[in-house]
Amino acid sequence: MAKLKILEFPDPRLKTVAEPVESFDEDLKTLVGDMLETMYSARGIGLAATQVNVHKRLLVLDVSETQDQPRVYVNPEIMEREGEQVHEEGCLSVPGIYANVKRAENIIVRALNADGEKFEEQLEGLHAVCVQHEMDHLVGRLFVDYLSPLKRNMVRKKLEKQRKAAAKEAEDHLVI
Ligand code: GNR
Numbered sequence: 215m216a217k218l219k220i221l222e223f224p225d226p227r228l229k230t231v232a233e234p235v236e237s238f239d240e241d242l243k244t245l246v247g248d249m250l251e252t253m254y255s256a257r258g259i260g261l262a263a264t265q266v267n268v269h270k271r272l273l274v275l276d277v278s279e280t281q282d283q284p285r286v287y288v289n290p291e292i293m294e295r296e297g298e299q300v301h302e303e304g305c306l307s308v309p310g311i312y313a314n315v316k317r318a319e320n321i322i323v324r325a326l327n328a329d330g331e332k333f334e335e336q337l338e339g340l341h342a343v344c345v346q347h348e349m350d351h352l353v354g355r356l357f358v359d360y361l362s363p364l365k366r367n368m369v370r371k372k373l374e375k376q377r378k379a380a381a382k383e384a385e386d387h388l389v390i
């Protein structure tokens with residue numbers, strides 16, 4: 215298994231629209247394993263293939279408290295949505311930024327597992343939020359796209375500042 219690099223906003227590759235998965239081969243299983251390792255190591259509850267620069271319709275998540283219930287959704291489709299919920303969201307591609315986002319409360323999702331077998335389930339609460347957040351990534355959308363352009367610009371500047379501070383920190387720690 216391998217930990218993959220997560221793209222960060224405003225990387226234009228995060229705007230790529232993913233293509234359906236067509237082959238359920240060993241490469242797909244390796245990618246799923248690598249995405250789960252990447253998600254757990256980053257302490258995320260979900261990860262879309264787009265975030266690791268693979269533009270296929272595939273997402274993984276684990277919304278369990280014990281972080282031991284990995285779930286895989288290949289070519290996911292939302293068949294039905296009902297109700298509304300507002301949840302504070304974060305994103306591994308927008309580190310350190312949190313904002314309230316309005317999503318459907320209940321959804322019915324149809325998808326395939328890593329073996330290409332079809333399943334359908336009804337989700338609510340955080341599980342439903344997470345699937346909707348990840349499916350947005352697959353069409354090139356981030357949760358900050360729901361904010362006003364002004365706020366999104368503030369996010370861009372804050373991330374730039376964070377990155378500069380991190381680079382300076384790394385420099386300060388250089389031992390020669
Ligand atoms: O780790 C994550 N937490 C989270 C919290 C609220 C709503 C959505 C998420 S998903 C996010 C991981 C991520 O960026 N997935 O794309």
Ligand code: NI
Nearest residue numbers: 304305306307
């Ligand atoms: Ni995200």
